[in-house]
Amino acid sequence: MPNRPYLDSSVRWRIDSGNLSLEEPDYASVVEAILSAGLATEVVGLISGGKEANVYLARYNGAPLAIKSYRLYRTSHRGGGPVKQDSMGWRAAHEYEMMRQAWKGGVRVPTPARRVENRFSMQYLGTEDGPAPRLQDVRLDDPGEFLRQVLDGVRRLIGAGVVHGDLSAFNILVHAAQPVFIDFSEAIRVDRAGASPWVRLTEARAALERGLSALQVYFRRYRVQIEIATFAAELVESVDRFGVLH
Numbered sequence: 001m002p003n004r005p006y007l008d009s010s011v012r013w014r015i016d017s018g019n020l021s022l023e024e025p026d027y028a029s030v031v032e033a034i035l036s037a038g039l040a041t042e043v044v045g046l047i048s049g050g051k052e053a054n055v056y057l058a059r060y061n062g063a064p065l066a067i068k069s070y071r072l073y074r075t076s077h078r079g080g081g082p083v084k085q086d087s088m089g090w091r092a093a094h095e096y097e098m099m100r101q102a103w104k105g106g107v108r109v110p111t112p113a114r115r116v117e118n119r120f121s122m123q124y125l126g127t128e129d130g131p132a133p134r135l136q137d138v139r140l141d142d143p144g145e146f147l148r149q150v151l152d153g154v155r156r157l158i159g160a161g162v163v164h165g166d167l168s169a170f171n172i173l174v175h176a177a178q179p180v181f182i183d184f185s186e187a188i189r190v191d192r193a194g195a196s197p198w199v200r201l202t203e204a205r206a207a208l209e210r211g212l213s214a215l216q217v218y219f220r221r222y223r224v225q226i227e228i229a230t231f232a233a234e235l236v237e238s239v240d241r242f243g244v245l246h
């Protein structure tokens with residue numbers, strides 16, 4: 001992850017001086033925090049409560065937005081206190097950056113809007129009647145064509161320097177009959193060396209194969225096959241500029 005601070009100094013001071021609450025904030029406090037951070041002007045309600053993050057439907061001067069808010073203290077992982085606050089801020093920063101990179105590369109993702117500490121806002125996918133369904137919950141009319149669009153998205157993502165990292169029918173929404181990728185919390189950057197290229201690309205290939213296998217589980221019901229190994233190898237080689245995998 002990039003080595004730059006995300007917490008503003010007032011928050012750091014509250015952590016350092018022990019003034020920051022060590023409890024999971026309740027709904028009202030989260031709403032208050034979202035409003036005072038200027039991420040939204042109204043919070044409509046909870047869309048999803050996950051292990052590590054909640055997603056809220058909000059509005060900014062009437063226009064709908066989705067806000068993903070990483071939990072600070074009550075997660076499935078060990079830990080608590082200031083360290084947790086810090087790491088959840090990093091998670092939000094990482095996801096937001098990966099999403100921006102994907103979006104800039106022309107991949108269908110919710111347009112990212114703004115991040116403040118452990119929360120970020122993005123385009124709301126859905127209608128007045130509710131959020132767009134997850135692929136997992138949809139019965140497709142033309143699964144072959146939909147899969148083609150998904151794989152095209154995966155290819156574009158890699159072109160933009162991002163391997164999703166947690167690809168599955170749970171992290172693809174069906175919006176206007178097309179796939180939209182969400183949940184970049186586990187995404188891996190493949191456009192420049194962070195770790196050594198070999199480690200990074202090996203990880204990226206493993207993540208890609210895992211994701212394609214998870215998608216295969218969904219597409220099996222239509223008897224549609226994904227050529228996982230071939231597709232993953234082809235894509236990873238396309239970013240292996242130095243030939244480190246050979």
Ligand SMILES: Nc1ncnc2c1ncn2[C@@H]1O[C@H](COP(=O)(O)OP(=O)(O)O)[C@@H](O)[C@H]1O
Pocket residue numbers: 047048049050051052053054055066068110122123124125126131132134170171182183184185
């Ligand atoms: N931009 C969005 N618009 C509408 N619904 C969304 C949006 N982002 C996430 N959601 C909803 O929230 C759920 C959880 O989001 P996700 O990013 O996958 O978080 P988690 O880390 O909890 O899996 C999704 O399955 C989807 O139903």
Ligand SMILES: [Mg+2]
Pocket residue numbers: 170171183
């Ligand atoms: Mg998810």
